[in-house]
Amino acid sequence: MQSQQRIWDPLIRLFHWSVAAGFLLNFTLTEEGETLHEWIGYYILAALLVRVCWGFIGPRNARFSDFFPRKPGLKSHLRELAQGQIKQHAGHTPLGGLMVMLLMAGLLLVGLSGWLTTTDMFWGEDWVEDVHEFFANLTLLLVLVHVAAVTLFSVLGPANLVRQMLTGRRCTRKLNKN
Template sequence: MSRETLQLWDPLVRLCHWSLAGTFVANYWFTEAGDDWHRWLGYYAVACLVLRLFWGFVGPTPARWADFWPTPARLREHLAALLRRRPYHRLGHSPIGALVMLLMLLAMLGLGVTGFLMEEVDYFWGEDLPLQIHELFADGLLALVCVHVTAALVESLRLGENLPLSMITGRRRRL
């Protein structure tokens, strides 16, 4: 039995999502730290972050921060449903998913800031602290990405929906 689908994620949200995912994968595993590609992909990622931040205030409802901001009440409700093993259906981000997404965005921003600071090493008199913090953000973001992907797959199975597909097509089944 097929249910009607709705447009959920607009093209700009999907572009930012896949751009951030691609730049992280490329810079974590394929580019050499500090080389031109690594640096330019980092600048591109920060530009996507700024665009997504802006879009969260002016974009369509599912893209707006107010639509999915993980308030304490929303987080408690979602956590209670998970602990009771009950489905928690929401058209956009779940509250815990939104929290993880915000943490990933903050980690990406931290990567951008520390990456820029490493370029300005003279300001830090040759200190390795920006590099150490940069590596900490990168490893922390990798852990969050693993949580994000695992949760999307587990919730897809639990809810009987293909959540990753919705970030490709922009569409999701009506609840």
């Protein structure tokens, strides 16, 4: 038996999937310096700006105050995971909140360093391109950890995290008591 509850608003889902697609397109298919690569990067930076604003004025689960990772919450969550407990959370878990912050920081650093490569001041500077590539690779690593964790928690935990990011509704699995 399953119960459903609204958890992610349309703006959060649009941000998540469009930025994920944009980052993957830029990382895998477009070439640095191409117009399409730059425009996708500008889109991601603009989407980040909207998401940061939404993190202060949006609904509860979208607000940074709801999931900003704090040391006591992280310690408690890690202790629960070490004991094999995967508890239901109203939004992001403490580790999930930390991952959101790390991914957003990574995307921001990729975007800003990419933009710097187009400015007159840093045009053709190898170190700026190296910084851009470093943050792109680091962000890809974070994405891979994120996807692995979401997959694992979707299989072992009380909610299918991929499905809820697609539908905006939490679909919690309940055990039948027979």
